[in-house]
Amino acid sequence: MTLYDYDREQQISCLCGVDEAGRGPLAGPVVAAAVILPLNEEIEGINDSKKLTEKKREALCEQIKQKAIAYSIGSASVEEIDTYNILQATFLAMKRAVEGLNRKPDFVLIDGNKNPDVGIPSRFVVKGDATSANIAAASILAKVTRDHYMMELDQQYPEYQLAKHKGYGTKLHHQMILEYGMAPIHRRSFLVKLRAKEPSISLYRGEYGEKIAYGYLKKNGYTVLAKNYHSPYGEIDLIAQKDGILSFIEVKLRDVSCLYEAEESITKTKQKKIIQTAEYFLQQHSTQLQPRFDIIGITLLGEQQVNIRFLSNAFVLEES
DSSP: OOHHHHHHHTOOSSEEEEEEEOSSOSBSOEEEEEEEOOTTSOOTTOOOGGGSOHHHHHHHHHHHHHHOSEEEEEEEOHHHHHHHOHHHHHHHHHHHHHHTOSSOOSEEEEESSSOOOOSSOEEEETTGGGTOHHHHHHHHHHHHHHHHHHHHHHHHOGGGOHHHHTTOOOHHHHHHHHHHOOOTTBOHHHHHHHHHHOHHHHHHHHHHHHHHHHHHHHHTTOEEEEEEEEOSSOEEEEEEEETTEEEEEEEEEEETTOSSOGGGGSOHHHHHHHHHHHHHHHHHSOOOSEEEEEEEEEEEEETTEEEEEEETTOOOOOOO
């Protein structure tokens, strides 16, 4: 049975399909499309948009627009996603798409496993974009429309390289966020969840903090001797010298919403490991420099702004 056969079996004179694109990305809106196809004239090649090449999607998108009885695009913004959550924002985009049709359908088929209230009798179809021609057509329009919009955003925010990943959470996108900070196009609620769940995000954040600290030290006349120095006891983020001082530096990156200061996160156990690693370094490298333990606390303020606190002689090993 073909996708068109499924729609014909519904025996509904004006049947509409609805699907979305962009539920998963870290940036950009979620976009939905509503499509009413003529069921007596098939568009060859219509299928789930994820199974089609970009070139094929583009070609089919134009055919769908030309041959559809009606079609409409709806979206929900980044602000709405962060306010309502992605599921409710998706439902909102779907409802807007249906409301935008210039012909009211008799019934609506919606891709997914939940049925939002679109103001017209409807039901959900699991894997609907691989089942119904109308839903598949909607998936193509939603995907192409969102991709085009992300390409436009790429012109406004070239540093994030949106043309390559369309806002999805690729390694490249993670790195660009950490290098340039969050932009208005980013879903803050998604990024908070990622920081909590993905170890890779913590790794990138550590690298980002050390990069900022390195630049700060160079700007203030320090010579950086080592980065991420390892010993059998632990690791020191940066080792630098200036004016006869050998500075062993721990870098701490925090968000502005964080309730504790950088130095509070360095426990006595952590301090001891840092000092033991410093002693190991001194055993391996003869020097007349005076050792000191410092902290560089970096607070992310948003929109590529940071606050840097340099805490000199932040701790010493207490005698037991």
